[in-house]
Amino acid sequence: MSDQKKQEKKNEDNQPEQESRRRFLKNSGLVAGGIVGGGLLGSFIGNPFTKDITTSNKDERPKKEFTETRMFFTRFEDFFVLEAAVERIYPEDGNGPGAIGLGVPYFIDKQLAGPYGSNKFDYMKGPVQEVKVASSYQTLMSRGEVFIEGIRKLNAESLRSQDAKFYDLEGEQQDEILKAMEAGEIGLRGVKGPTFFNLLRQMTIEGAYADPLYGGNKNMMGWKMKEHPGIRPGYSDLIEEEKFQIIERMSLKDYQG
Amino acid sequence: MAIKLDKVDVVVVGTGWAGGIPSAELAKKGYKVVALERGRDHDHSDFVGSKDELRYASRYEIMTDNSISTVTARGTLDEEAFPLRTQSENFEGNNVGGSSVHWSGVTQRGRKFDLQARSITIDKYGEDKIPADMNLQDMGITYEELEPYFDQFEKTAGTSGEDDPMGPPRSDSYPTGPMRPSYPVKLFKEAASKLGYHPIMIPSANLSEQYENPDGETINACQYCSFCMMYGCDFGAKSDPVATVIRTAKKTGNYEIRTESYARRVIHKDGKASGVLYVDMRTGMEYEQPADVVVLAGYTISNTHLMLLSEIGKPYDPKTGEGVIGKNSAGLASPGGSATGFFEDKKFNLFMGSGSLGGTFSDLDSDNIDNSDLGFIGGGICEIRQRGSGPIGSNPVPQGTPRWGKEFKEKSLHYANRMLSVGFMSPSFGWKFNYMDLDPNYTDMFNDPLLRITHSVTEQDKKFSEYFSARAEEIMKEMGADIIEKGNPPQEWRHTQGYGETSGGVIMGDDPKTSAVNNYSQVWDMDNLFVIGASALPHKIPQQTGTLGALAYRAAEGIDKYLSDGSGLLVEKKSNAIKA
Known part of the structure; x- marks a missing residue:
């Protein structure tokens, strides 16, 4: 129970940041529906993220994760839906961070911007057929396009059934919509709901546990939770040990130098 | 129009074990060999520091590019096949060394039964034991005849192992001793011994010690680092063609590899092959x-595809059972038999390991099992493996656990x-209705038809799986697991292809009416064309690489002859x- 309390406390601590992001969204005019005007530049005035900017020659700015910036998703709103969805798939709990804390949304964003997102190594000739094998990827849409379609349908379903954005719903309500997507009950254009959901689930797990070089598994915390040492040179000296070994984590950065 | 190049003695399509072995043997003898890859x-420098699960295991870094070509799949003759589009649905090894670079390293020998399945079954149980639609065939060679070639392959690879009291006879011991057992492997061996079996360490191409092979190539000692199957070895400690036969072939000065060279046809006239048509990608x-001898040494899929596209040999017809090319595709839904155990009071170092680290026993394999009162043919090779679990790929949960969310x-x-x-590696037999042909609807990058695979699961598969899952459950119980889940029999093919488990299509035998190649892998209908690889197996045998290596050495001898x-x-x- 104390874990749960701690958890609640943590959630409260996260509130201001979440709130500020939503304020940003409102201030920027993106939510108002088309009245973007001068676009982002104009909206910077009310943007709480800009307050640390200084003009000093000395770099006194707090350290930033420059790589935590979108390179694939164009709409703020899509990214917020993505964040909310992956956090339900891999939530923060007493074991440690959830998908957001591990950087999974940025991991997915980067993956979709690369060859995997554009299906460079996949067979993409038509026609696409109705197939009975649910796990088969049968669409000519790239993974990037599948994500945009799926994410927007999650939000559209949320607006339709709850009259609220997906990321403003309670966790259990979000789960209901995710389950409907997983079960194929939400119609998507050009691709089946389960294809999108399986991809979302798989990439969330990948983002939690892939080497941090890809933007997820922040500080190797995914590995820590799994008691996995990550990238060690080898275990020749330990392979016969019967006792479970807690070994200091290493990343590819540590290994390649 | 294709540009015609200068003629060589031998052109080999493929650089895996199947292509690398004859290339090395023939180049050593002075023949000019060109390989198309x-x-x-x-080479090894590509694999140093390559411990990246996302890149190699999840994104198939060293696998084939499906945008060039893939396969289509269907269950039965009356269905429309659909293309396997992604690499998670269809993959095989790409690049120099082929699938042998990412293989796990398990180096089992084929059993007597595997080479003479039909005659042994008839001798032991009578012809009625063979189901009506099963294309059970002999390979036209006995274990005793193939034994020297197994030995030769193991010495090239430096295979690490120990004598198997229940295994087929050997003329010599393994060149290097067995790998070291991890705790789960020790638990398995103790449990199997208690149940009366004879467990040993799995014969392995991840070497227990540094080894110099007869060609003078050195393979290093395995570090149990876990980045093994699906990866090239960081340490040069996995016997693959890159570490052995390719290096040997290159040293002769008689061997040239042309990479990014995609073979599209065997050119032939009047029953003789004259060369290979390929595209520089x-x-x-x-x-x-042009060449005096053409060797196809790709994977099962590409060997069969090239034979069909080149219109060599008679395509197999599942309605009449006549024809040979594309016949007996197998291994796509190997029945196996397994049990999974969850332990509450034990934790294992599962993040350590190597592709072929594990325990095995042969007591219930195809040579030792008594099928008299069993509703199936053949037996299984038992295995526990500790390949080293990747954190992305390994998310074990008991049945009934949600796939995502807090509880997951x-x-x-x-x-x-x-x-x-614990599982059993099983044979997967050829059936009249399981085969490969050219797809009528889907085409590759060059607008050639894709290879179509038709495969369904049989009653034999289900009975096999039930029997061996029950045996695996007994072992897991003895090992002390708290939750035990017995594997379910396969209900249908999952419409995926990969892990080097597919066989058949250009099968070996002694009768040209029922087989495509003879026991030198020489095509009956075209004597200067040799087709080497798992495509030669009339049924998929458990852990086929060792047998493939032996057949490749024999083929090399045949080509020289x-x-x-x-x-x-x-x-x-x-x-x-x-x-038929």
Whole structure:
């Protein structure tokens, strides 16, 4: 129970940041529906993220994760839906961070911007057929396009059934919509709901546990939770040990130098 | 128009074990050999520091590019096949060394039964034991005849192992001793011994010690680092063609590899092959490489595809059972038999390991099992493996756990180092209705038809799986697991292809009416064409690489014989009057 309390406390601590992001969204005019005007530049005035900017020659700015910036998703709103969805798939709990804390949304964003997102190594000739094998990827849409379609349908379903954005719903309500997507009950254009959901689930797990070089598994915390040492040179000296070994984590950065 | 190049003695399509072995053997003898490799160049320096699960295991870094070609799949003859589009649905090794670079390293020998499945079954149980639609065939060679070639392959690879009291007879011990057992492997061996079996360490191409092979190539000692199957070895400690036969072939000065060279046809006239037509994938230019002998040594899929596209041999017809090319595709839904155990009071170092680290026993394999009162043919080779679990790929949860969310996270973390499984590697037989042909609807990058695989699961598969899952459950119980889940029999093919488990299509035998190649891998209908690889197996045998290596050494001997003694078939045709 104390874990749960701690958890609640943590959630409260996260509130201001979440709130500020939503304020940003409102201030920027993106939510108002088309009245973007001068676009982002104009909206910077009310943007709480800009307050640390200084003009000093000395770099006194707090350290930033420059790589935590979108390179694939164009709409703020899509990214917020993505964040909310992956956090339900891999939530923060007493074991440690959830998908957001591990950087999974940025991991997915980067993956979709690369060859995997554009299906460079996949067979993409038509026609696409109705197939009975649910796990088969049968669409000519790239993974990037599948994500945009799926994410927007999650939000559209949320607006339709709850009259609220997906990321403003309670966790259990979000789960209901995710389950409907997983079960194929939400119609998507050009691709089946389960294809999108399986991809979302798989990439969330990948983002939690892939080497941090890809933007997820922040500080190797995914590995820590799994008691996995990550990238060690080898275990020749330990392979016969019967006792479970807690070994200091290493990343590819540590290994390649 | 294709540009015609200067003639060489031998052109080999493929650089895996199947292509690398004859290339090395023939280049050593002074023949000029050109190899065509569709993938990139690869050597050990590409694998140093390559411990990246996402890149290699999840994103198939060293696998084939499906945008060039893939396969289509269907269950039965009346269904429309659909293309397997992604690499998670269809993959095989790409680049120099082929699939042998990412293989796990298990180096089992085929059993007597595997080579003479039909005659042994009839001798032991009578012809009625063979189901009506099963194309059960002999390979036209006995274990005793193939034994020296197994030995030769193991010495090239430096295979690490220990004598198997229940295994087939050997002329010599393994060149290096067995790998060291991890705790789960020790538990398995103790449990199996208690149940009366004879467990040993799995014969392995991840070497227990540094080894210099007869060609002078050195393979290092395995570090149990876990980045093994699906990866090239960081340490040069996995016996693969890159570390052995490719290096040997290059040293002779008689061997040239052309990478990014995609073979599209065997060119032939009047029953003789004259060369290979290929595309340079960097320029799109077409070339014709003439040769006295053409060797197809790709994977099962590409060997069969090239034979069909080149219109060599008679395509198999599942309605009449006549024809041979594409016949007996197998291994796509190997029945196996397994049990998974979850342990509450034990935690294992599952993040350590190597592709072929594990325990095995042969007591219930195809040579030792008594099928008299069993509703199936053949037996299984038992295995526990500790390949080294990747954190992305390994999320074990007991049945009934949700696939995502709070409970999934909690349980997948809890059981990450508490799950073991024991399984049986099974044969997968050829059936009249399981085969490969050219797809009528889908085409590859060059607008050639894709290869179509038709495969369904049979009653034999289900009974096999039930029997062996029950045996695996007994072992897991003895190992002390708290939750035991018995594997379910396969209900249908999952419509995926990969892990080097597919066989058949250009099968070996002694009768040209029922087989495509003889026991030198020489095509009956075209004596200067040799097709080497798992495509030769009339049924998929458990852990087939060792047998593939032996057959490749025999083929190399056959090609030399063919080139030096004058042309002709190296084996006399037989007519077995097996019902087609």
